[in-house]
Structure formats: structure tokens, C-alpha cells
Amino acid sequence: MDSSNGRLQQPTKRLTETDAWQALGERHAVLAATSLNQLFADDPRRFERMSLSAGGLVLDYSKNRLDGTTLSLLTALAAERGVDTARDAMFAGRPINNTERRAVLHTALRQSAGVRHDANGVDVMPDVLAVRARMLDFAEAVRDGRWTGHAGDAITDVVNIGIGGSDLGPCMACEALAGRRRGRLTIHFVSNVDGEQLAAVLDRVEARRTLFVVASKTFTTLETMTNAASARAWFLAHGGQAADIAKHFVAVSSNAARVREFGIDEANMFGFWDWVGGRYSMWSSVGLPIALAIGAEGFRALLDGAARMDRHFVEAPLAANMPVILASIGLWYRAFFGTASVCVVPYAQALARLPAYLQQLEMESNGKSVSCDGRQVGVATCPVVWGEPGTNAQHSFFQLLHQGSDPIPVDFIMPLEVGHGLPGHQRLLLANCIAQSKALMVGKSEAEVRAELSTAGLAGEALELLVPHRVFAGNRPSNTLVLPDLSPASLGALIALYEHKVFVQGVLWGVNSFDQWGVELGKQLAGRIAAELDGGAVGPHDASTRGLLDLARSGLARASSRGAS
Ligand code: F6P
Numbered sequence: 001m002d003s004s005n006g007r008l009q010q011p012t013k014r015l016t017e018t019d020a021w022q023a024l025g026e027r028h029a030v031l032a033a034t035s036l037n038q039l040f041a042d043d044p045r046r047f048e049r050m051s052l053s054a055g056g057l058v059l060d061y062s063k064n065r066l067d068g069t070t071l072s073l074l075t076a077l078a079a080e081r082g083v084d085t086a087r088d089a090m091f092a093g094r095p096i097n098n099t100e101r102r103a104v105l106h107t108a109l110r111q112s113a114g115v116r117h118d119a120n121g122v123d124v125m126p127d128v129l130a131v132r133a134r135m136l137d138f139a140e141a142v143r144d145g146r147w148t149g150h151a152g153d154a155i156t157d158v159v160n161i162g163i164g165g166s167d168l169g170p171c172m173a174c175e176a177l178a179g180r181r182r183g184r185l186t187i188h189f190v191s192n193v194d195g196e197q198l199a200a201v202l203d204r205v206e207a208r209r210t211l212f213v214v215a216s217k218t219f220t221t222l223e224t225m226t227n228a229a230s231a232r233a234w235f236l237a238h239g240g241q242a243a244d245i246a247k248h249f250v251a252v253s254s255n256a257a258r259v260r261e262f263g264i265d266e267a268n269m270f271g272f273w274d275w276v277g278g279r280y281s282m283w284s285s286v287g288l289p290i291a292l293a294i295g296a297e298g299f300r301a302l303l304d305g306a307a308r309m310d311r312h313f314v315e316a317p318l319a320a321n322m323p324v325i326l327a328s329i330g331l332w333y334r335a336f337f338g339t340a341s342v343c344v345v346p347y348a349q350a351l352a353r354l355p356a357y358l359q360q361l362e363m364e365s366n367g368k369s370v371s372c373d374g375r376q377v378g379v380a381t382c383p384v385v386w387g388e389p390g391t392n393a394q395h396s397f398f399q400l401l402h403q404g405s406d407p408i409p410v411d412f413i414m415p416l417e418v419g420h421g422l423p424g425h426q427r428l429l430l431a432n433c434i435a436q437s438k439a440l441m442v443g444k445s446e447a448e449v450r451a452e453l454s455t456a457g458l459a460g461e462a463l464e465l466l467v468p469h470r471v472f473a474g475n476r477p478s479n480t481l482v483l484p485d486l487s488p489a490s491l492g493a494l495i496a497l498y499e500h501k502v503f504v505q506g507v508l509w510g511v512n513s514f515d516q517w518g519v520e521l522g523k524q525l526a527g528r529i530a531a532e533l534d535g536g537a538v539g540p541h542d543a544s545t546r547g548l549l550d551l552a553r554s555g556l557a558r559a560s561s562r563g564a565s
Pocket of ligand 1: 219
């Protein structure tokens with residue numbers, strides 16, 4: 001730790017210069033020539049050795065192309081890269097987000113009374129607890145009808161207007177916990193500046209019974225501000241008066257001045273702090289839609305689930321630490337097997353938005369090639385994260401997972417108990433999840449295919465035609481994360497697990513996981529181009545941009561002559 005400014009000192013050795021990295025390279029040569037089937041045959045206790053419980057979740061990482069020696073080397077790498085020091089610095093509120101000189105303390109948002117959490121030497125907990133209490137009281141008042149619209153009607157619809165971290169977390173969690181939702185509230189999410197999304201929601205709601213939550217950390221984001229302004233105009237055009245806005249618009253933000261400027265009273269604002277990154281903010285007042293959906297008790301259970309995983313991350317040794325293991329396995333494939341993407345397949349329709357949520361969490365955090373000290377990282381960093389729920393995904397892209405040219409590691413997410421009560425479904429869902437990870441691993445050999453086809457009565461040319469197409473190479477790795485259920489506590493633990501995995505990978509690669517400068521250039525250019533589409537002077541552009549601008553202008557002109565925009 002650099003004691004002069006509290007920031008984290010970067011390791012002097014580059015990642016590829018560490019002893020563990022060199023040894024991992026040698027280990028890879030051995031493991032690349034060893035099949036998963038062989039690893040299981042060699043060790044009947046592989047599942048016991050390579051599975052782990054934490055925060056109520058079980059991680060089975062036995063179906064990965066590694067062995068005990070590899071795991072020890074990965075642990076040594078984590079130690080050499082200072083993962084434990086960095087973790088302690090994060091929890092201690094040091095300004096580890098070095099380019100923005102900010103602490104990173106989303107973990108404090110999961111804590112309850114009686115603990116201290118400092119950001120730059122100041123205890124943040126009194127503020128955290130006060131805002132949480134106010135936010136949860138408000139949510140309960142809306143839920144039980146004490147908070148009404150301007151005409152005295154109970155609120156029936158909540159429209160969350162936000163994007164990125166101010167949308168994906170609450171949207172994912174509300175969908176994931178829909179089975180727990182009680183009461184009359186329908187929660188809608190509007191994020192895209194494409195007016196179709198807002199228009200479709202406005203078509204379905206009544207102004208006098210609708211509450212708009214405008215969620216934006218900065219309160220300057222183009223999409224959110226545009227949607228919020230349109231929602232306000234719609235509200236005023238549908239029976240609301242300016243004085244009624246206070247009953248129908250609340251803000252979630254860390255920028256009080258901008259909230260006031262927009263016309264929302266600070267009394268209707270739920271704050272959070274610069275030490276909460278947008279993609280780490282669902283535990284703050286950004287989680288208001290979640291509290292509105294599942295109530296204060298459910299929201300507290302979500303926080304408690306995450307806090308359990310935090311404790312595990314802080315207390316477990318690196319070798320038995322779930323986030324460290326997940327992160328290390330990810331790095332192992334990315335660095336030594338050259339895998340460029342990771343697929344996340346939740347076997348729960350309610351987790352349909354989880355891949356999108358993880359895309360922001362992982363790719364906005366670690367999609368970087370410059371390390372904290374300004375040097376090039378020098379190795380491949382964050383893979384592309386993608387996925388869809390099973391079993392639907394089995395009928396779309398699983399062909400590629402099984403027989404495509406590039407092996408892609410998969411994270412299977414498997415909640416055990418669900419609440420829908422329809423007999424038979426869950427058994428089939430679980431069977432499919434388990435079957436897919438097994439099929440990816442064991443594959444099907446040519447000999448097996450031949451035997452199967454001849455049993456089915458095929459021979460000669462007909463058999464030969466099919467054989468190569470029906471062989472599965474197997475040896476394709478996966479993790480399976482087992483959740484006892486889809487409760488707020490399990491979801492909290494799952495999301496905290498991925499947050500910490502991302503943190504550990506950031507430390508291993510040496511990048512700052514908490515800034516996102518890569519989104520700025522496009523934003524700046526969009527602002528300029530919007531002005532040009534508005535009739536402003538057109539700047540010097542390349543031929544493609546000029547051509548597209550011309551097409552866009554003529555499209556807008558046609559729409560405007562039809563009165564369509
Ligand atoms: O453009 C990226 C980003 O800054 C994300 O990091 C953030 O979650 C999102 O935009 C929304 O930002 P805000 O909450 O300030 O509107």
C-alpha cells in the first residue's frame with residue numbers, strides 16, 4: 001500500500017513475469033494433452049475435491065481442464081498478484097479506483113448496523129443506514145397504499161427509467177424474484193433512448209396511478225434524461241399538474257443539484273455515493289424497484305445473502321475461496337487456452353436477464369487493455385460474456401457449444417427449488433442442466449457412434465455418411481453453480497460472488513475494474529452528431545459517417561413531414 005495517498009501499489013513484476021505464470025505455461029502443455037474423462041478416471045473423488053460451498057451456494061468446478069497442481073499454481077498466482085492485499089484495501093475503503101481517486105465500497109451497502117466502514121477515513125455506515133431506512137419506508141408506503149397518486153389513487157405501476165447499472169441490476173433482480181412478488185404493483189423498466197420502449201410502457205399505464213423512478217447516478221445520462229423528460233411531458237398531458245409531479249416522480253441519484261434542476265424535490269430523492277460504481281449499485285437506493293417488488297424484508301434478505309458471500313470472500317483462504325477459484329479458472333482459459341468468450345446458462349427462466357447483467361459487470365469492469373499503472377497489460381483480458389436461459393439455449397446455440405470449432409467454457413446456474421408448483425417441470429429442467437454439462441465433457445467417440453448407428457440398423461454408406469457428424473469431441477469445460485432456490489438471499493450471494501470474481505480478475509490482470517473510460521468517446525461523438533442532425537454545422541467526417549448522416553437526415557425529414565417524430 002502506498003501510504004502517502006492510500007492507493008494500492010501495483011506489483012512491480014508484470015503478470016507474465018511472475019513465477020506462477022511461467023509454471024502455469026508449463027502445466028498447460030500437460031493439461032492440453034489430458035482429457036477431462038481421463039482426469040475423472042484418475043480421481044474418483046474429483047467432485048469432492050473440486051466443489052465448494054459458500055454463502056449457501058455450491059460451486060462444482062470439477063469439470064474443468066485442470067488438476068491439483070494447476071489449482072495450487074493459480075492460488076500462488078493470486079498471492080503473487082496481491083489479491084488478498086487488494087481485497088483488504090477495497091473493504092478498508094482505500095481509493096483503489098485510482099483513475100477517479102475513489103473508494104470502492106458497495107460491500108458496505110450490504111452491512112447492517114453495528115459495523116464501521118470507512119471511505120477515505122470517514123465512516124459511511126450512518127448515511128448508508130439512514131438512506132436505506134428511508135428508501136425501504138417509502139417502498140412499503142407505496143406497496144401498502146399509504147403513498148398515493150395526486151388524486152388519492154393507490155399506485156399500481158412503477159416505471160424505472162435508467163440505463164446500464166441504473167437498470168440492469170434492478171431489472172434482473174425483479175425478474176429473478178418475480179415468484180416472490182406480492183401485491184398489486186407492476187414494475188416496468190425503460191432504458192433505451194429508442195422511444196418505442198417508453199411509448200409501449202406509457203400505453204399500458206394510467207398517469208394517476210403511476211410512479212416514475214428516475215435512476216441515474218450522474219443524472220446527466222442522455223438516454224435517462226430524454227426518457228425522464230418525455231415521461232414528465234406525458235404525465236402533464238395526461239391530467240397531471242406541475243404540483244402533482246412530487247407524487248409521481250422520485251429520483252435515485254448521487255447528484256442532488258441535477259435532480260433539483262430536473263424539477264424533482266430533494267425530499268423525493270434517494271441518494272447514493274461516488275464510492276458506489278453504477279454496475280455495483282443494485283444494493284443502494286438503485287435497488288428501489290426491487291424493494292417495491294418484494295418489500296423491505298425481501299430486500300434486506302438480498303443484502304444479507306450478498307453479505308454472507310462478502311464474509312466468505314474476506315475470510316476464506318485463497319485456495320478455498322469461491323470468487324478466487326472462479327476468477328482463476330477464467331484467467332486460466334483466457335490466458336492459456338485462448339478462449340475468447342464465456343457462456344452463462346441459467347437453468348431458470350427467471351434469470352433470463354442475468355447474462356445481460358453480467359455482461360455489464362464483467363465487460364465494463366475488465367474490458368480493458370491498460371493496467372492501473374498505465375502500461376499495456378500485455379495479455380488478453382476480459383472475455384466476451386454471453387448466454388441465455390436453458391433449456392431454450394439448447395435449441396439455439398448449444399450446437400456450437402458441443403461441436404463448434406472453438407471450445408467455450410460455460411457457467412451453468414442451477415437453482416434447485418422453485419415456487420411455480422407445476423408438477424414435473426423442475427425435474428426435467430434439472431435433468432437437462434446436468435445432462436448438458438456431462439455431454440459437453442464426455443462427448444461421444446467414433447466407436448460409440450458406430451455402435452449406436454449399427455444398433456439402429458444402419459450400415460455401409462449410410463452409416464459412413466453420418467459418423468463424422470455424430471461424433472462429439474467432448475472435453476469441453478464448465479462450472480456448475482447450484483443455488484438452493486431463487487430466494488433473495490440466494491440471488492444476493494450469487495451476484496456478490498460474480499462481483500468478487502470480477503474484482504479478483506481485475507487484480508490478476510492489473511486493471512482498474514471500477515472506471516469505464518471506454519464509453520466516453522462514443523458519447524461525445526453522439527452529442528456532436530445529434531447536433532448535426534438537428535441542423536447544426538456538419539463537422540469534417542470520413543466518407544462513411546457523412547454518408548450515414550445524409551441517410552439519417554433524410555429519414556428524419558421524411559418522418560417529420562409525416563408528423564411521426
Ligand atoms: O455509459 C456507461 C455508464 O456510465 C455506466 O457505467 C452506468 O451504469 C450507466 O452509464 C448509467 O449511468 P448513470 O447511472 O449515471 O445514468
